[in-house]
Amino acid sequence: MSSLTESPFADRLNTNYIPSDPEIAEIRALLADPADELARVEARIEEMEIALGQLKELRPSLKTRDVLLAIFSSCLPSEHNALIDPAEAPLLLGRICRHWRDIVYITPMLWSSIHASGKP
Incomplete structure (x- = not known):
């Protein structure tokens, strides 16, 4: 994955340059891989947030179980x-x-x- 500074269009960033149709196609091709990678990363983040939410829901019941086990042992x-x-x-x-x-x-x-x- 290349950065914007390595792009053949880096010298045109932050200018009023209007790319031609073939350049627009080239820019879109350059952005396709980073966009795909971003979508993959966002999907992984969503999966991990779901897993984290499930673990957070499980945590209180485990704490309760630990407390009950301590009480039961004392009984x-x-x-x-x-x-x-x-x-x-x-x-x-x-x-x-x-x-x-x-x-x-x-x-x-x-x-x-x-x-x-x-x-x-």
């Missing part, structure tokens, strides 16, 4: 391993709402030390 019993008991975390947390249940059931750290016998 686990500290004096013994968690039990398979619907009245205790993590099973209790999964009963609050669908969103919480989805998070609780896919978080291995909440299930890593469960007593299956029902006794601590």
Whole structure:
């Protein structure tokens, strides 16, 4: 891609020169590649702005999930391993709402030390 200073018409820039029809065709040909490149760049910018918007929409839900995970971890019993008991975390947390249940059931750290016998 060449700059305007490398153009054969550089000495006529900022003048009142009126190009002939063949020169107009040559100027249009010189501008075609930069115009195409500009269109490609603008399309990429639009794609990236869309992707950025999607990421910005996703960010709050991830922050919320991180906060919930910290809270859920704090709800686990500290004096013994968690039990398979619907009245205790993590099973209790999964009963609050669908969103919480989805998070609780896919978080291995909440299930890593469960007593299956029902006794601590």
